[in-house]
Amino acid sequence: MASPRPLETTAAHIRRALVKGPEGVTAVLNADDPMVAALGDGLPRVVYAGLDDPTLLQPELSHGADAKFCPRCGSPFVFDGVYFGHVGHYHCPRGDFARPSPDVRATSVAIEGMERMRLRISEGAQEADVVIPLSGLYNAYNVVLAIAAARALGVPLARSAAALRDFTPAFGxxxxxxxxxxxxxxxxxxxxxxxxxxxxxxxxxxxxxxxxxxxxxxxxxxxxxxxxxxxxxxxxxxxxxxxxxxxxxxxxxxxxxxxxxxxxxxxxxxxxxxxxxxxxxxxxxxxxxxxxxxxxxxxxxxxxxxxxxxxxxxxxxxxxxxxxx
Ligand SMILES: [Zn+2]
Structure with missing residues (x-):
């Protein structure tokens, strides 16, 4: 039998910390990354963030060797589409686990060259536009996850969206x-x-x-x-x-x-x-x-x-x- 892979081992440690963590802990998780989303399976307090812009989904191109597996039955996930790598919309073919519906989602992501990116963010019934001086779809995840973390701390969407407008990228x-x-x-x-x-x-x-x-x-x-x-x-x-x-x-x-x-x-x-x-x-x-x-x-x-x-x-x-x- 193959030894566990480092990513799986790390995920298992994080999951143990979340399950055994102090009461009242809220996990803020990326719904579109199946290994991260599975960490929230059965946890009482989770805020999920993800992208819901179907125009950016691409067919899955990854190889079977790095397939991602359902945390409940172990079947390889089926991807309806990916934004990149193994990050996208997926479900278990046996129907016992699927991508959680994100609490904070970007319903549109428009990347304007290297200069900036415009996102339409939706959180329940609220919506806000965010413009940040970054490019790249992976940075759209940094935006929705930052807003989700703020939400977990009780910050309303309008305030976190406004704060992101004044953001400057970290070095490098x-x-x-x-x-x-x-x-x-x-x-x-x-x-x-x-x-x-x-x-x-x-x-x-x-x-x-x-x-x-x-x-x-x-x-x-x-x-x-x-x-x-x-x-x-x-x-x-x-x-x-x-x-x-x-x-x-x-x-x-x-x-x-x-x-x-x-x-x-x-x-x-x-x-x-x-x-x-x-x-x-x-x-x-x-x-x-x-x-x-x-x-x-x-x-x-x-x-x-x-x-x-x-x-x-x-x-x-x-x-x-x-x-x-
Ligand atoms: Zn399953």
């Missing part, structure tokens, strides 16, 4: 800067699903053609970098005109990009951070943006260079941090 999460006169966006990417989504966002909504991808393998990044083989780098094949690869494991990344059939003359390995930024900038056409996709420690190091250059505020002086209570 769609953070904007200029590199040698060219606009650049930092998109932290630290696992296959996250990587796929930031790539998709950069290509689809940012019309990205110039990339700097930085892979480190320190403890905070994960020592094992084999996960890069689960990232759909094939998305870059038609989009990328130039890719700088950097970081401790730049060569692994280069091999991965080769297998994604990206022509070798579009890939440049540059180990020094400052030189990597310079090469990315010099290879970006006028009017184009540089998309920087680093793993966690690579982002810290790149940010340190950019902060030294004066292109970025140190993260502890950034507005995003000041905005926190």
């Amino acid at each position: 999460r769609m953070e904007r800067t200029m590199i040698d006169g060219r606009p650049a966006v930092l998109l932290l990417a630290k696992n296959p699903t996250g990587f796929n989504e930031v790539l998709r966002t950069a290509i689809q909504f940012g019309k990205g053609s110039s990339f700097l991808i930085a892979l480190n393998d320190r403890i905070a990044d994960g020592r094992d970098v084999s996960w890069i083989w689960d990232v759909n780098f094939e998305q870059l094949k038609d989009a990328a005109l130039h890719i700088v690869v950097s970081g401790d494991r730049a060569l692994d990344l280069r091999v991965r990009l080769k297998y994604a059939e990206i022509p070798a003359d579009r890939i440049e390995v540059v180990s020094d951070w400052r030189s990597a930024l310079e090469r990315a900038s010099a290879s970006t056409a006028d009017g184009q943006t540089i998309f920087i996709l680093p793993t966690y420690t690579a982002m810290l190091e790149l940010r340190a260079v950019l902060t030294r250059d004066g292109a970025l505020q140190p993260y502890w002086q950034g507005r995003a941090v000041d905005a926190k209570p």
Whole structure:
């Protein structure tokens, strides 16, 4: 018998904490992620958040190897559609468990390039519009879950929606800067699903053609970098005109990009951070943006260079941090 997979083990620990937790605990859960939603099965107090915009659902493309299973009978879930990865609308074919109906839902999500996103939020009979300076469907989940958490604390929808209008992204999460006169966006990417989504966002909504991808393998990044083989780098094949690869494991990344059939003359390995930024900038056409996709420690190091250059505020002086209570 196969050993339990890390995600399942983590889910089991969280479930135990929720079941044994103090009375009055409210769980705020993503209804569209089957493993997360199952954590709320039978709990007395749960607020579910999810997306209900059918125009954004796509057919499920994932492989059977990472199927998600019904917490009651163990059957593999059937997906009616996914927003990305295994996040979407699903049900058990035996009829004993289905995606919970979200208490806080986005009934429409309109992504306007890399600049902003408009969401129509519905909570019971109340509705509100939210505009935030972020892109990417995964950030729609951050919005509905933030509103759901506020609801669990008794904050009315109108107030949480208004608060989100003044929100600024945290460092490295769609953070904007200029590199040698060219606009650049930092998109932290630290696992296959996250990587796929930031790539998709950069290509689809940012019309990205110039990339700097930085892979480190320190403890905070994960020592094992084999996960890069689960990232759909094939998305870059038609989009990328130039890719700088950097970081401790730049060569692994280069091999991965080769297998994604990206022509070798579009890939440049540059180990020094400052030189990597310079090469990315010099290879970006006028009017184009540089998309920087680093793993966690690579982002810290790149940010340190950019902060030294004066292109970025140190993260502890950034507005995003000041905005926190
Ligand atoms: Zn079932």
